[in-house]
Amino acid sequence: MQIVRTVAEMKQLRKQLAEPVGLVPTMGALHEGHIELVRRARAECRTTVTSIFVNPTQFLPGEDLKAYPHVPDQDTRMLEAVGNDIVFMPPAKEVYPPGFNTWVEVKGVTDRLEGASRPGHFRGVATVVNKLFNAVQPTKAYFGQKDAQQVIVVKKMVADLNMNLEIVVVPTVREPDGLAMSSRNVYLNPEEHKAATVLYKSLMLAHELFWKDEKDAERIRKAMIALIRKEPLAAIDYVSIADPETVEELDAIRPGALASLAVKIGKTRLIDNLILR
């Protein structure tokens, strides 16, 4: 497995890679969710590139940039074991050299949910993903459904800017208790981990109501909120039933609606989602 640390080296290497090339963009601290993305890329592509870059521009002031887990040796061992071909792990100054000042902004869909709670977050995401796509020039790039709005933003950027790749979305990988895999789960103590299963439980409740033919999105939101409020360690940021393309809140449920939520468990902010169908 080859480790690449500069954009120039990545571009040079790219010319020799067997097609198709799959890219798995990550911030490291890899878990089974990431590994599932790599497996999928391996299955569909002749070359798999995983990038590891904790992107400072998608963290807001006061967020957990400095605390974000950083375990490159463990990450590279996991990637080696799963048969990943190339790890692209540039230092921050390679991605954002002095004087860097070009930004990609996907407007509209970033006004709501995560974009509303974390202003500027998606500008950082779109910009770094755009740079990674240009540096690696993948045939396909793999993203987890866990970050549902990120998937929507990246797909919109690719379509709007005529970018030359396909976005593949891979289902969320969960712990046995339903908690969605996340690099931030390491922040949770055992009690908080248990409390955090309320996110998945509330999504399951939404799913159940949808299947029982509840048509009113607001009733589903209210039921989810009532369930989460029973958990003393949980503090709701948002609970949403939205259009899966525009991320606008729905009045009437329809198949494909995106149920999503952000909840703080202690000091740790977690997100999860489910497509209702």
Next chain:
Amino acid sequence: MQIVRTVAEMKQLRKQLAEPVGLVPTMGALHEGHIELVRRARAECRTTVTSIFVNPTQFLPGEDLKAYPHVPDQDTRMLEAVGNDIVFMPPAKEVYPPGFNTWVEVKGVTDRLEGASRPGHFRGVATVVNKLFNAVQPTKAYFGQKDAQQVIVVKKMVADLNMNLEIVVVPTVREPDGLAMSSRNVYLNPEEHKAATVLYKSLMLAHELFWKDEKDAERIRKAMIALIRKEPLAAIDYVSIADPETVEELDAIRPGALASLAVKIGKTRLIDNLILR
């Protein structure tokens, strides 16, 4: 010569083109300056693509979008005559379909000169050029020095976003009287055309003072301004002696400094520039 009108068709065709591929992005109403870009692309590339697209997002409200000359038959005849291979001329709805909402912004260098006079202009330029680069995937793209700040913005975008092409800058082509070729010159009546030569004359004055070892940028600006003020049809927007990378105004001249100006001649806003060396 092949004419292509959709992004999908352009991308499909791109796979078969002989490398290297040169792109000349234009807004049509072609003149000798554009043709010089095509000649240069022809000399350096095995395939030359010229795009013709009057980009609405780089015009401000109240600017000349609707009046902008539109002569596609004349343009294609000129391109055919110079040996251009492919004309990419998408309709506006192909470039900006309903719901389009992703923008590329180069900050900093766009705060000054044209960016200050035409807020939002360079956001439109960077976005459409980014889209054209992704649709055509050229090896090299050709821009005229006439739009000096545009060149700076496009080069910065390519570097900051790791884009995979080289930007080639071609010297400004001028009328025998020194007036820089521009699609907007058709707006000028004979009297205005004559008055418009004051832009070039003021740049020549700057050049002369630089060669006479004038070190004080402000004295050069003042001399240019005094010369232009003698022309009754001319109204100065800005006169600048700036750093050629940051576009910040200079106190002391140094070789490579960018002398540039924007002047209204009657209702027509014209720009021109010269690198002092």
